[in-house]
Amino acid sequence: MPIAIRIAFFVGSWLSVLFLPNKKKLFVKYLPVSLFSALTVMCEIFFFSTHRLWKVKGGQKNMTHTAFLLLFGPYLVMNIWVFYLSKGKFLYYALINIAADLVYAFPIIALFKKFNVFHIKVKSIYFFLLLLADACLNFGFQKFFEKIYPQPEMDLQNKGES
Template sequence: MIKNSIRIFLTVSSILAAWYIPKRSFIKYLPVTLFSSSILLSEMFYFTIHKLWKAKGGPGVMTCNTSVLIVGPYFFANLWVFHLSKGKFLPYSLINIIADYIYAFPIISLFNKLRFFKLKISQTSFYLLLLSNALLNFIFQKLYEKGNAQNEQLISNKQF
């Protein structure tokens, strides 16, 4: 019962938070968010294969929890962090350092206590993984923006 309540809360709160993201920011940061979600899915797949996390109830429960966390809070939090930092490194880093710390330590501890899932790696290692993902996301976004700017310049220079 408590696990379903957590899933519902995470999904509903994510949808409500998404409602307030400006459309322009949503479109601008959607590629990096999809990239990041793909990376996270790969990491969760790796964690599952190597038994680095578990959820009571087996693979079906693990799949459900992964889906709820990635499509819900992770997806929209990523959009919000980029929107709030306006793509600048220092604010982006500070927001991620704080948010990832909160997730890696108190929230993961709460999930462990509630038996939502259990990580078999240290919380410090998980925190460092989150920070490295954030850095990878920032680099991807900058490269994506640079590529878009070059494409727009090429298009505007062509005469039809």
Template structure:
């Protein structure tokens, strides 16, 4: 019952976050969020194979929990962090450090206590993994924006020549 309540709460809070987020930010930061979600799914697959992450019940329960976490709060939190920081590295870093500290320590402990899942790596190691992901995301977004700007510049020059 508690696990289902957690799943419903996570999904509902994600839906609310989706409606509040400006559409422009959603489209601007969707590529980095998809990249980040893919990296996270790969990491969770690795943790599952090496039995470092486990949810009680069938493999279906693990899959359900994975997708609820990745496509729910993680997905929209990523969009919101980029939206709030607006490309400013120090603000992006500050928001991520605070959010990741909260997630890595009290929230993971709560999830363990209620049996939502077990993480067999230390919270400090988990924090280093998720903060590394945040910086990887920032690098991806910076590269993507530069590439996108160059593409737009190249296309506008091409259109002017026609």
């Protein structure tokens, strides 16, 4: 059952991309922050694993598979969705993240534990706060990245004119 859950989360998240408008433009714009975020969470997973705060049934191999499927599935895609939905506005970004992180830190983590996907030995409230800190770091990274590499807005009306 845990393998089916992992794969369902991975495939389901990537299927959601079909509903994003301007997929190519959004990926170009938000892939750097999503990869930065995945790298940050990968470091946190390493820390949690080293200090035995994160346990996956089946040992290191299952832990690696679980981390990969969650990071490069729902986590990466969700980052793109949140940035798209918030339109670069911090208040919207914060509200969306608070709602999503509450759902993830409490009921989703509890389901993962119940179905033996993985277990985190950190109180849910602290895990929630870590998720919020990650979100703030991501927003700051995206704003910094946009200043360094500004992306021209697509002008659909003048697209054919030269």
